[in-house]
Amino acid sequence: MLAAARELLLRHGPTAVTHQRVAEQAGVGRATVYRHWARTEALLLDAMSGSDLPWFREPRTPVRAWLHRELRGLADEMAQPEVAAVTLTLMHGALWDVEIAKQRDASVANLNDRVGVALRLASESGEAQPAVKPADAAALLIGPLVYRTAMQRGAVPDEVITRAIDTVAVWTGTKLG
Template identity: 55%
Template sequence: MLAAARQLLVREGPGAITHQRVAQEAGVGRATAYRHWPQPDQLLLDAMGGADLPLFKDPSAPIRTWLHRQLRQMADELEVRAVAAMALTLAHSALWDPAIAHRQAESVRTIIERILVATRSAVASGELETEISAVDVAAMLVGPIVYRTTMQQGTVADDLIDRLLDSIGTWRD
């Protein structure tokens, strides 16, 4: 079942990780999935634990365009109410559960490392004039998208993504 959940996660994103979809993909009854994972957040967490995060992976030039696509994909996924709810549930669970906190920290570290690779590439090629810490860049790019989609339950316009990208430095064509 975990293999099926990971395949769904990679193919369709976190919104696809439901008891029903995982059971269907694995060829088992939904009750079996519920028996192993009574809480949906635990099912998603276990699926994510063995799967590579699909976002911010393998940057390609131009980096600004690539980053825009990655942020657009993240925003689109988080605009699905079930995905936004799951993200908030996992964040809340991480405050109290050391295992979830550890996995969350690993995911955050992965995103920061990938953004660092991308911004260093942009600086080295002359596409990005200034370089700031990847921790700050991740907060400046990802934070507002998470806030807009989960806290405000709104959509993320492309011009907001452009403004976020402009906030991290001067871009050259």
């Protein structure tokens, strides 16, 4: 069942990891999935454990436009109640549970690395000069999405994404919108 959940997660994103879809993918009854994971958040958290989430892979030039598409997709996923719940569950659980903290730390390190690769590509292509370190850039890019979706329970307007992107580098000649 976890393999099915991870496949759904990687192919279709967090909103695809439902009891019904995991049951169909795994070839088991939905009740079987519910017996192991009573809540969708728990199922999704277990599916995310050890999974390589699809965000910020393979940056392309123009990096600014690529970053905007990645952040838009992430914001749309995070606006789903199940995904917001898992995000908050992961953050909260990491305070008390060493294994969840390790999972969180691995995800954060992965995102920091991927954002760093994108910023290096932007610099090498002459598109931008990074203004902050990769870890800070990831916080400035992803932090507003978490705040808006998980804490304010709202959608993320494109303007917020554009402003977040503007904070991480001095962009030359690439405009969004």
